[in-house]
Amino acid sequence: MSVAAWALPYWTRGQAGRETPPELFRVLYFGWLAAFTLKVLGASWDVSWHFKWLRDDLAPPHLLNSVGTVIVVALTIIHVYTGYGVDRTAQRLIQWGTGTFLIAVPLDLINHRVNGLDITSWSPSHMLLYIGTFFMLAGVIRGWFTGAPPGRVRTLVLGGLFVFMFENVWFPAQHQEYGVFGIRAWDAGKPEAEPILLQFAADQMGRAIDREMVVRFALPVPDQVYPLYAAMAAMIVLVFARAMIGKMFAATAVAGAYVAYRTLIWPLLAVADFPRSAVPAFLIAGALAIDLAFLIRNPVVRALAGSLVATLVVDQVLRVQNAWAASPPLISPVTMAIGGAGLAALWLAGEWFLTRYRLRARNADPALSRTPG
Incomplete structure (x- = not known):
């Protein structure tokens, strides 16, 4: 049986909290694990990338993270449309979290166009990305916590989701x-950063490339x-x-x-x-x-x-x-x-x-x- 033939009967409109077949429940949440794994790998590479190269919207870490985001959006649509795998609270958390994240992405791009490098992880547009992911994860954790049957798999997956939250x-x-x-x-x-990145950061600060500039670049808070x-x-x-x-x-x-x-x-x-x-x-x-x-x-x-x-x-x-x-x-x-x-x-x-x-x-x-x- 093809994946489409297996999944198509479940594609029906429903309210959150409807009874979910065990096999479908596992597929949905293992999908979340795959999505967050890709996002974490991309994010880990991304922060290191930004300490070496000048920013690029299509940098490999961004693309890897984007694959995870595509899976997230697909799963969110499934939960919202079918009502499978979530109660109303979990559904709303996932919906609002994904929505906040998707709004933050273009805001972050605009911020970089206007303000330049904006390397600090603590900037407002970056914080919106974390906040969106936080609520998204909170919804997934609640959905698994309330819907997964007792047992070793329940414990391990819940632990894995909290690792992603952490x-x-x-x-x-x-x-x-x-x-x-x-x-x-x-x-x-x-220096680990490429000369073009150091020069760009120095120009933003309006000073020469020296140790004080590097410290402000590296420890901005x-x-x-x-x-x-x-x-x-x-x-x-x-x-x-x-x-x-x-x-x-x-x-x-x-x-x-x-x-x-x-x-x-x-x-x-x-x-x-x-x-x-x-x-x-x-x-x-x-x-x-x-x-x-x-x-x-x-x-x-x-x-x-x-x-x-x-x-x-x-x-x-x-x-x-x-x-x-x-x-x-x-x-x-x-x-x-x-x-x-x-x-x-x-x-x-x-x-x-x-x-x-x-x-x-x-x-x-x-x-x-x-x-x-």
Whole structure:
């Protein structure tokens, strides 16, 4: 039987939440895994590409990412039209996320036409891309969480989706991780960026090609952004991963998988003569602190104690990594107290959200083991 002959009977208009045949459900979500895999590979290559070459709309990383985006759009259309594989909330999250991403693409192109290079990952048009992907992934995670049958495959796919979510949230922080290597290369007299890229960046800044220009090019945001983002944005994603996957070392596995991926592509980029980056291995330590915090049964105590320990661990292990290997510039421990307070607020809100919308795995929290998941 051809693919078209198999799929055609399912192409009927329906409301979100309609009963989905198991085989169709698996095909749809394995399609999402394929789409996000292509997007992550393209994005990883893209950030390294932009530290070496002048921007090009049709650069190979953009084309690879675009193949993943085409699959995303196709899957979104299927979910919205047929109602298969999603409830109403998941459908809306996917729909709005994909729509935001597609709106952000031309806005980003216009931004580059008007403002030039705009290499920073933290620019408004780039942030729209991450936000769109965030909601898209949130919808896919919810759809799989609520619709997949219990078992090993359910756990593994949910873990994989959270790795993609973690990668998307952490993506803008890679700018600083590539930046520190860019500065090292300049100081060693072997700049990684091509002369045309350095000249373009210098012209934008209105100055000569010198070390100060390279530093502004490589580290365009305040030093406080990187560790605070690690303590708050990265850790809260891992809190949700631990609660929804429901396995003891789920957060550590998600962070570990991401760090392993970054470690594996590091030599591939180096062999191809593309810029390398500081791999954020310290995030695994923060993830382990979160996993251990889930041994505490009271959600308020868990959030407060977990935030304190996770922030301290992230700060200290980041300092060890900075001394032994490489990391973006460090900051005063006092500043990290702000990150800890921010994480505590996010974690407390997350505990309420997970319970309110019944998003905990059955075994994620012994005190709430009767909550459907």
